[in-house]
Amino acid sequence: MKNSSTQAAKRDSFASSFGVLVAMAGSAVGLGNLWRFPYLVGENGGAAFILIYLGFVVLAGLPVMLAEFIIGRRSQSSARSAFQKLAPGSHWGIVGVLGVICCVFIISFYSVVGGWCTEYLFKAVRFDFTDGSPESLKTMFSSFSTSTWLPIINHTVFLVLTAGVVIAGVQNGIEKFSKVMMPLLFLIIIGIAVRSMTLPGSGPGISFLFRPDWSKVTSQTFLAALGQAFFSLSLGSCMVVTYASYVKKDAKIISLSTQTAAADTVFAILAGCAIMPAVFAFGISPGEGPDLVFVTLPHIFSQMPVGGVIAILFFLALLLAALTSSISMLEVIVAFCIEEFKMKRKVAVALVFFFIWVLGCLCSLSMGPLSSWKVLGKNIFDLFDFISADFLMLIGGLLIVVFAGWKLGKKVVFDEVTNGGTHHVPAWLLKTMLFLIRYVAPAALLAIAIFQIHE
Numbered sequence: 105m106k107n108s109s110t111q112a113a114k115r116d117s118f119a120s121s122f123g124v125l126v127a128m129a130g131s132a133v134g135l136g137n138l139w140r141f142p143y144l145v146g147e148n149g150g151a152a153f154i155l156i157y158l159g160f161v162v163l164a165g166l167p168v169m170l171a172e173f174i175i176g177r178r179s180q181s182s183a184r185s186a187f188q189k190l191a192p193g194s195h196w197g198i199v200g201v202l203g204v205i206c207c208v209f210i211i212s213f214y215s216v217v218g219g220w221c222t223e224y225l226f227k228a229v230r231f232d233f234t235d236g237s238p239e240s241l242k243t244m245f246s247s248f249s250t251s252t253w254l255p256i257i258n259h260t261v262f263l264v265l266t267a268g269v270v271i272a273g274v275q276n277g278i279e280k281f282s283k284v285m286m287p288l289l290f291l292i293i294i295g296i297a298v299r300s301m302t303l304p305g306s307g308p309g310i311s312f313l314f315r316p317d318w319s320k321v322t323s324q325t326f327l328a329a330l331g332q333a334f335f336s337l338s339l340g341s342c343m344v345v346t347y348a349s350y351v352k353k354d355a356k357i358i359s360l361s362t363q364t365a366a367a368d369t370v371f372a373i374l375a376g377c378a379i380m381p382a383v384f385a386f387g388i389s390p391g392e393g394p395d396l397v398f399v400t401l402p403h404i405f406s407q408m409p410v411g412g413v414i415a416i417l418f419f420l421a422l423l424l425a426a427l428t429s430s431i432s433m434l435e436v437i438v439a440f441c442i443e444e445f446k447m448k449r450k451v452a453v454a455l456v457f458f459f460i461w462v463l464g465c466l467c468s469l470s471m472g473p474l475s476s477w478k479v480l481g482k483n484i485f486d487l488f489d490f491i492s493a494d495f496l497m498l499i500g501g502l503l504i505v506v507f508a509g510w511k512l513g514k515k516v517v518f519d520e521v522t523n524g525g526t527h528h529v530p531a532w533l534l535k536t537m538l539f540l541i542r543y544v545a546p547a548a549l550l551a552i553a554i555f556q557i558h559e
């Protein structure tokens with residue numbers, strides 16, 4: 105008994121609700137918002153995509169986030185043991201293991217793109233884009249990303265920064281870092297959005313974002329919107345379970361989850377406002393795809409008044425957003441190693457760092473020298489993205505809501521969101537939440553899984 109109480113006392117936790125919010129938002133706001141969201145909006149009919157996306161955030165994203173929050177906060181344990189503790193003697197712990205595996209796959213390719221951000225920040229500081237024609241910027245990006253050493257060096261720098269924060273722990277590392285960086289990130293993106301929306305000729309870009317074009321909407325649009333909602337909110341991979349396990353018993357789960365989802369969505373729309381008006385002002389098609397951030401934007405920055413400074417701020421924002429997300433993925437894996445194998449934090453970070461570094465190098469090389477290594481017709485980078493974002497996150501999300509809604513059940517769910525009855529939550533809200541967790545979210549996730557297999 106004495107032993108377990110000293111262990112519990114030693115477990116790290118967030119110091120304040122604001123700390124939880126910025127850390128959660130830090131995980132959610134990432135390359136998904138600044139890189140994926142704007143080009144998906146561009147390819148899928150502007151505001152039409154945004155509206156469908158918002159629907160999925162509320163109907164499928166929020167219930168899964170709440171379910172993860174309940175599991176993590178109630179168990180105060182990392183991914184696998186959270187499920188084992190709440191359902192002793194069952195096989196539910198596998199969901200936690202899948203979450204850890206999912207984070208390993210995501211962080212491996214994510215940190216390669218994080219490395220592209222450090223390189224492009226460096227290029228921006230050296231004003232490398234100043235007289236860039238679209239062709240030369242395209243060549244600049246493809247020769248960099250397909251080369252051997254430079255992307256690996258950048259990937260290493262990015263992972264060292266990530267590990268440096270995680271090694272300092274939850275309160276002294278993750279919380280402190282997020283408290284400073286997240287407000288800074290919001291300020292930067294608001295500044296860029298203002299610059300972009302006041303450019304001459306930005307009007308069509310603004311109406312593109314806010315006036316829906318339903319003719320571009322197909323069944324693919326719905327798939328893309330749900331997948332993006334999941335990716336952007338970091339769901340289905342036990343990230344929220346892990347962070348919620350560091351949340352105090354008096355924190356209000358429903359408001360924290362809603363605020364996190366709201367912050368992530370507002371940021372995605374701000375990113376759209378920072379990018380689309382400028383894209384239109386310079387007469388570029390909005391459906392540029394993944395090249396948008398590393399080719400199209402540097403070109404636009406090179407043409408824009410004070411574009412050199414905007415480029416530095418933009419790539420700094422991209423790097424910060426990517427860092428706070430990769431920190432949360434690393435924490436899921438590290439917390440798992442600390443609890444399952446009784447490792448010290450430093451040892452766990454070092455081992456996981458090395459493992460992910462190797463996988464990341466393979467992802468990076470798969471853009472160039474190893475591009476002929478293919479599984480299911482995909483290179484390693486795309487394969488990792490596919491396994492995690494298109495498969496593990498969705499399966500994980502489905503199992504998580506089923507676990508919370510049906511295995512834990514109504515009593516535990518209500519008990520957890522009302523903090524054991526001490527925090528008042530209106531009855532209609534409780535009922536709606538349970539309905540979403542039990543029926544709506546599983547139905548949406550099953551539908552997308554069936555579509556995915558059908559393709």
Ligand code: TRP
Nearest residue numbers: 132134135136137335336338343
């Ligand atoms: N939400 C992050 C982004 O938008 C990426 C992400 C996906 C993630 N899955 C995750 C982050 C799991 C942490 C854990 O870029």
